[in-house]
Amino acid sequence: MNERQTSDVRWVQLVERVRSGRDQRAFAELFGHFAPRVKAFLMKSGADASLAEECAQEVMATVWHKAHLFDPERASVATWVFTIARNRRIDALRKQRRPEPEDLPWGPEHEPDQSETIALQQESEQLGRALAALPDNQRMLIERAYFGELSHSEIAAETGLPLGTIKSRIRLALERLRHEMK
Known part of the structure; x- marks a missing residue:
């Protein structure tokens, strides 16, 4: 050894x-x-x-x-x-x-000033109008993907549409929304 x-x-x-x-x-x-x-x-x-x-x-x-x-x-x-x-x-x-807990921010959060609040409200209204102007088949997919928090695969399973169609429609819808939000 x-x-x-x-x-x-x-x-x-x-x-x-x-x-x-x-x-x-x-x-x-x-x-x-x-x-x-x-x-x-x-x-x-x-x-x-x-x-x-x-x-x-x-x-x-x-x-x-x-x-x-x-x-x-x-x-x-x-x-x-x-x-x-x-x-x-x-x-x-x-x-x-x-x-550590003492490092976490406590207390009231920053209150946005009136101009920030108005700008956010106007932007939300503009987005609502842009969403309403989308074709129904695109709006439905955007709502499921972004508001329903579903993945593209989950949307495909739920709707029966091919995954490629879902991706194309969402891409087109996002392009339209970007254009409307400028």
Whole structure:
């Protein structure tokens, strides 16, 4: 047995001792070996030192609590530990990208001024007239696609029309609407 295989067997034995007897000495040895390596791994993947330290602590806590889930037939201890580390890093990134409740805007929304309201109302009326001026077969498809939020395929299934016909009619209708809205 070479040195690497010997150390792999040793790590498996330590995890088994943690799993079966909550052996703190075995865990301390695992922690002493893997925690600094996990921290370095996380820092190389872009985490700052404090986040890497926090994640490394969480990874090792997971090793302690989930030792019963380790299967030496599926992976080495190192692979298992670094997979946990990678997953913690992904979770930390997701958490950073998610706005905290205090970052969300609260309170009354911006009230549009009177000129914005009038312009929007005029535009809506113009669109209504343009829609009414469309041929019935085009208007019906536009209404289903944009107001009914149906896909072209769903409209084809509902109406029995070929998909190409639906796409052509919608394209023609949109061109007419663009022309009317200028």
